[in-house]
Amino acid sequence: MLETIINDVTRIFEGVFLDGDLIALVIAFGSVVVAAIIMRRPTQIGSMTLLGLVLFVVGGYLRGLFRGPAPEDTAATATANRAVNQIEYSWMQFMDMQAGTLLAYFIAFMVLIFVLFGLKSVLVRD
Numbered sequence: 001m002l003e004t005i006i007n008d009v010t011r012i013f014e015g016v017f018l019d020g021d022l023i024a025l026v027i028a029f030g031s032v033v034v035a036a037i038i039m040r041r042p043t044q045i046g047s048m049t050l051l052g053l054v055l056f057v058v059g060g061y062l063r064g065l066f067r068g069p070a071p072e073d074t075a076a077t078a079t080a081n082r083a084v085n086q087i088e089y090s091w092m093q094f095m096d097m098q099a100g101t102l103l104a105y106f107i108a109f110m111v112l113i114f115v116l117f118g119l120k121s122v123l124v125r126d
Contacts, residue, residue: 008104009111016108023063031055032109036116045117049110056109061090 016028035052039045064086 004100005103005107008100009107012101012104012108016105017112024060027059027063028056031059032112032116035109036113036120039113039117042114042117045110045114048113048117049106052109052113053105057090057094061086064089 017025019025031052034055035048038051039048065082067082
């Protein structure tokens with residue numbers, strides 16, 4: 001069981017942070033940095049991890065929304081159709097996600113936020 005969780009977390013780290021997709025890397029790292037900066041106490045790690053994941057999802061949604069228009073879209077309906085289609089696509093991806101994968105995302109983001117919070121705490125003494 002523990003080995004499966006560690007393998008899932010490792011796969012998520014590699015898929016999100018080491019995959020080579022620069023835009024996804026910027027979105028993920030940006031959401032982690034924002035959550036670590038907002039975090040004030042170590043006891044907030046759960047809520048800040050959730051915030052980081054929500055920011056990651058919103059960034060991924062906006063990335064899909066602002067891609068170039070599909071060839072069949074007209075100028076008047078391009079934005080509205082893309083917004084609805086992106087919401088449906090994102091929702092279906094979330095619904096197809098297994099609980100172990102969601103937990104692995106949570107753990108991966110939690111570790112990175114905690115490391116950045118530790119660095120922030122060491123470098124900036126309030």
